[in-house]
Amino acid sequence: MAGTIARKAIDHLKSKEFRDYLTRCHFWGPVANWGLPIAAFSDMKKSPEIISGRMTFALCCYSLLFMRFAYKVQPRNWLLFACHLTNESAQLAQGARLIKYK
Numbered sequence: 001m002a003g004t005i006a007r008k009a010i011d012h013l014k015s016k017e018f019r020d021y022l023t024r025c026h027f028w029g030p031v032a033n034w035g036l037p038i039a040a041f042s043d044m045k046k047s048p049e050i051i052s053g054r055m056t057f058a059l060c061c062y063s064l065l066f067m068r069f070a071y072k073v074q075p076r077n078w079l080l081f082a083c084h085l086t087n088e089s090a091q092l093a094q095g096a097r098l099i100k101y102k
Contacts (some may be wrong), residue, residue, distance in 0.1 A: 030079040036063075037083065040090035048101035056095045063088040 012018055021027055036059065043050070063084040070080035 030083045033083045037087040037090045048097045051094055051098040053098055056091050060091045
C-alpha cells in the first residue's frame with residue numbers, strides 16, 4: 001500500500017504536468033509571497049512598539065483580497081490561497097498584539 005502511494009507520488013513528480021506547474025506563475029508567485037507571513041511570524045518575537053497599525057491593516061486587506069482572487073481564478077491557486085491565509089492569520093495576531101500593547 002505505502003509502496004503504491006510512494007510510486008504514484010514519484011510518478012507525479014516526474015510528470016510533464018508537474019514540471020509545467022513549476023515553471024508557471026501559479027507556483028512562483030506564491031513562493032515569492034511566502035516572505036510576508038515569514039516576516040510577520042519572525043516579528044512576533046520583537047517588541048510590539050514596532051508594529052505599524054496602518055501597515056498591518058493594509059496587509060490584512062491585501063491578503064483577504066488575494067485569498068478571494070486565488071479562489072476565483074481558474075484553475076484555483078491553492079498555494080497562493082494558503083500563503084495569504086497564513087499571512088492573514090499572522091497579521092491578525094500582530095494586530096492583536098498592537099491593540100494589547102496600546
